[in-house]
Amino acid sequence: MTTPVGLLDVLFQFAFYYPITMSFLWMIGGLYYFFRRERGTPLRDDPPRMKAYPMASLLVPCHNEEDNVAETIAALDAQVYPDFEIIAINDGSSDGTGAALDALARQYPRLRVLHLASNQGKANALRMGTLAARSEYLVCVDGDALLDEYATHWMMWHLTSGPRVGAVTGNPRVRNRSTLLGRLQVGEFSSIIGMIKRAQRVYGRLFTVSGVICAFRRTALHSVGYWSDDMVTEDIDISWRLQIAHWDIRYEPNAMCFILMPETLRGLWNQRLRWAKGGVEVALRHGTDLFNWRRRRMWGVLAEYSLSVVWAYVMLSIMVLWLLGKFVALPEHLTVDTLLPRWHGMVLGVVCLLQFAISLLIDRRYEPRIGRNYYWMVWYPAAYWLLALFTTVAALPMTLLQRRNRRAVWTSPDRGLR
Structure with missing residues (x-):
């Protein structure tokens, strides 16, 4: 019998060992994916030929995007794909988004x-955009994002490659890099988020598509009832329900999309807290649906998420014990001397450098000069885990106590300094 000590x-x-183990799991999975599916494949500006080029509907949901929507529509209209339409959905904007879109409609016939x-x-x-679309294939882009000109071709290639491909998630790239926080997120999307998606494709299913750039088969969406309007993160929810x-949900790193990210600590906290709350919501709603042998490929996703919580x-318990020890005498087996890393810090630094080296090996295909943004990245994994820690701790009780079945509406995020 295990003693309390x-x-x-x-x-x-x-x-200590959980984040280190996950880093190695992501690195091994990312390398396997790269050597098995990426190395030697065509580059982004040379997408594979398709037997047919069916029409694609590019959906752009917008809320208060007056400052960004013109760039977004221009990038969509420049897609190197023969047959597509663009549908912009102005969802009750209180600024000049509606008038800006009407002016753009006169400029762009599509x-x-x-x-x-x-x-x-x-x-x-x-959902409204899907009802208006004329195509079976939907490419969804946020109203402040710039889609790479070849991205639609790459995602359509996946969607038309097999009847069970229900969605494709693209490769978001941070475009506002004027501050240290912005540059740190460049490395995060490469060495952590991109690597996680590669690893998840290797050992099972994806936790989520990237809501800022993803594509869907309309038939697949119809079969699961489309997006849920009471979930904080509709992208995580639709990913779980489809799988x-x-x-099948594919990951296509050549389908790049340049996005705006928070460059203030408050903005970053609000964004990651929303992501964390979305994860809790989805796990609570769909977790029990996975206890079925036919859905065993989702077990890895559920296990990874549950272990992170x-x-x-x-970690919170360890911090509380350390803090209590400053005021009251605790039993020896409950005493935490310090929160500062000792030999653990050296291990963390080595794993960090190894992870960045691997991400550079993989990501230089897509941004040859991305390494110049990595100068300050050596300690980012520590910051990443701390941010994940506190947002997860806050999200669980907030989600459990919130009112159920309430519509999740838009809130304007921090889009950084440009």
Whole structure:
């Protein structure tokens, strides 16, 4: 029988070894994906030929995007793909987004604009755009993002490659790099987020598509009831529901999309807290649906997410014990001397450098000069895990206590300094 002392020791060891183990899992999975599926394949400006080029509908849900939507529509209209339409959905914007879109519709013949009377949320805007679309294939892009000119071709190639491909997620790239926080996120999307998606494709299913750039088969969406309008992160929810229904989701790193990210600590916190709340919502709603042998490929995603929540609360417990030890005398087996890393810090630094080296090997195909943004990245994994820790700890009770079945509407995010 495990003694309390032994149990606490196990928890402390878990707090250190879990992030290190996950880093190695992502690195091994990312390398396997790269050598198996990326190395030697065509570059982004030389996409594979298709037997046919069916029409694609490019959907752009917008809420208060007056400052950004012109660039977004121009990038969509420049797609190197023979047959597509653009549908912009103005979801109750309170600024000049509606007038800007109407002016753009006169400039771009492919563009149609839908105006919704009130803010009903991104999920509803996407659903309305789908109803108006003339194609079986939908490419969804946020109203402040710039889609690479070859991205539609790459995603359409996947969607038409097999009848069970329900969605394709692209490769978001941070474009506002004027501050240290912006540059750190360049490395994050490369060495952490991109690597996680590659690894998840190797060992099972994806946790989520990237909501800023993804493509769907309309038949797949119809089979699961489209997007849920009461989920904080509609992209995580639709990813789980599609995969539970046995639709495949692909990851295509050549389908690049340049996005705006927060460059203030408050903006970054709000964004990551929303992501964390979305993860909790999805796990609570769909977690029990996975206890079925036919859905076993989702078990890795559920296990990875569940362990991340456990790790966050284990770390919180260690911090609380350290803080209590400053005011009261605790038993020896509950005493935490310091939160500062000792030999653990050296291990973390080595793993960090190894992870960045691997991400540079992979990502130089897509941005040859990306390494110049990595100068300050050596400690980012520590910051990444701390941010994940505190947002997860905050998100779980907030989600459990929030009112159910409430529509998730738009809130204007921090889009950085440009």
